[in-house]
Amino acid sequence: xxxxxxxxxxxxxxxxxxxxxxxxxxxxxxxxxxxxxxxxxxxxxxxxxxxxxxxxxxxxxxxxxxxxxxxxxxxxxxxxxxxxxxxxxxxxxxxxxxxxxxxxxxxxxxxx
Numbered sequence: 407x408x409x410x411x412x413x414x415x416x417x418x419x420x421x422x423x424x425x426x427x428x429x430x431x432x433x434x435x436x437x438x439x440x441x442x443x444x445x446x447x448x449x450x451x452x453x454x455x456x457x458x459x460x461x462x463x464x465x466x467x468x469x470x471x472x473x474x475x476x477x478x479x480x481x482x483x484x485x486x487x488x489x490x491x492x493x494x495x496x497x498x499x500x501x502x503x504x505x506x507x508x509x510x511x512x513x514x515x516x517x518x
Contacts, residue, residue: 422515424508430457434511442506446499449480463500 428435436456443450443459450459454475462479465472481499489495 422508422511428504428507428511430455430460434514435507438507438510438514439503442503442510445506446482446485446502447479448482451478460500460503463496463503465496 428439430436430439439456439460443456450462454462458475459479461469461472462475465476467473476496479496481495485499485502486495489498
């Protein structure tokens with residue numbers, strides 16, 4: 407007796423392509439990004455959109471405006487404990503936010 411695989415589903419859902427990152431101009435992506443941020447950040451100015459928050463987190467020293475915004479972002483202390491001393495905590499947390507936002511979007515698409 408040989409085992410056979412069940413037939414494939416009639417509808418195959420297309421996965422979101424995140425190879426170029428989130429599109430924070432897309433309302434769903436922006437909303438998922440801000441929702442994910444709430445899991446890792448204890449506070450940030452609530453009038454900011456997702457793009458401004460992202461730019462503040464990934465800012466380099468040459469971007470004076472975004473570097474100034476960094477001072478308004480606070481992390482949950484439990485998150486900072488996981489950051490390697492040589493890593494930038496802002497970039498570390500932005501990666502966590504980005505990954506969770508992508509997972510939110512995939513979940514929403516799969517369960518729509």
